[in-house]
Amino acid sequence: MPTRHPGNEFDAIVVGGSYAGLSAALQLARARRRVLVIDAGQRRNRYASHSHGFLTQDGSEGSAIAAAGRAQLLAYPSVTWRDGTAVAAAASEGGFHLTLDNGQLLQARRLVLATGVVDELPQLEGLAERWGRSVFSCPYCDGYELDQGSIGVLATGPLSIHQALMLPDWGTTTLFLNGAFEPDEEQLASLVQRGVTIERTPVARMAGKADVVLSDGRIQSMAGLFVMSRTHAANPLAEQLGCAFDEGMTGMFIRTDIQKASTVAGVYCCGDAARMAPGVAHAVADGVMAGVAAHRSLIFGAVAAA
Template identity: 50%
Template sequence: MRFDAVIVGGSFAGLSAALMLARARREVLVIDSGLPRNRFAAHSHGVLGMDGIAGGELLRQAKAQLLDYPTVRWISDTVTDARTSADGFTVTTADGGTWAARKLLLATGIRDELPDIPGVAERWGHSVLHCPYCHGYEVGGGAIGLLGGHAMSVKMAGLLADWGRVTLFAHGMAIDDDERAMLQRRGVSIETAQVVGLAGQAPDLSGALLADGRHIDLRALFVAARQHMASPLVEQLGCVLEDSPIGVLVQVDAQKQTSVPGVYAAGDASVVGNITLATADGVRAGISVHHALVAEDSAVA
């Protein structure tokens, strides 16, 4: 069987794209490895109408609703190979299955590369965080830190001041006079000593340990993890990547099509965002894939 679309990745973007195509009565296959990016967080916040529900529960409900559509098939597996074919694309999974599709949508997400500091990994998603809009309110104010060293650090520190009393750990980055003045106006402290570890009973956090022996009290530490493609398929297919302040993204056009005709991308792999933005991105990609299918069906042979 050749599907109208194979969607690689069954998290928020992939599910949303599949739902649009299912509602257009298109034959869709979703292949998912079961490793969503937000699996480290106990709850998801900022999702309209579902604030505070665990991300895994949101995905479970969405998957169950999607599979009510008769044209949708789901496979729990990892896609290991994807390539163009004479009439579209073929994908191969780890268990040896091969599937054909007219269009391919990559909702494969990204992998977070955490700072190489003892104590960060075991607190990721609990007291070491990446998004204040997702987790800042729950920190509850007080002393919070931001590990700097990247292009957006100063701006991010100014934003974080709405969620607590912020210390920006420069982590080797230079801060000019204008930036220092802005941070001072926002009540942000600057710490130049290197962070060498975290204190507290993980996954909780009590503070940052500095190279000069000091301990800075913290309720939470925000970091901007470097982003890498979670799947090799993007590069395997030859899709062009582009730089962002915190890593690489798949280059897409307004219709979410990559540089490879017929290959689309949605979610964290193509946009810096959260659950809501990934969901919206998937909707846009699913609709674009449907438009492309209709255009082909309507073309004069």
């Protein structure tokens, strides 16, 4: 049984200090609860220079939004911030204990996991270097800035048809199949109806800003390229605690109910690790719900998602 240290005991610990975690912690702080935020400093959108689609912050730097959120949160006296990584979590008497990468042990009555995800990109020369700059995943986040130019979709599997059918609203679209799948007749008809060009020649590499170099030497210059990455949780805490996961379009996501409760009573999950839709606005809204639900559970008791 771990030794208890009152200075390391909190009403709630929020793991992850990006948009969802900041938003969750803010609700708890405004309820005058003692909150600790643990942050590893790995925002998912750190590769992108600007954030879009978030009301009042459209076009702001993602880092600036996060920094302002942190400053506003730390103005509340009941909030503590620690830079680091939570490496282990388990249920304990009256709540949970967490272990940090420096060996420090922490206690909390509730946990909010806003740990985010890691993007797994196709192994294509030049792709990773352009991620967040001219290679994107979310058209709502980055499509408008391409100014109706030529847009590419790099297929990673059958689900890439979804991106290809959406993107003509943002520009002339080419679907690079790259051997990932072959559309059926119904899909082909839908692509034609949406004006999507299909390119079956394999992609060799990327060059320039967003130039797609094909295996036959042809180069198709794009304003931007979209790809549906695979994702996995950036931190193993949810799995360690026994939270259930569901298969989403891009990978496994922590199962939660409408109030962001996981299948483990007292553990709330929000942000990209617990939803399929990315984006700052989604993350902030998710965090609000998780923080409010965690606070209410401190009053009325914790329940687990079905």
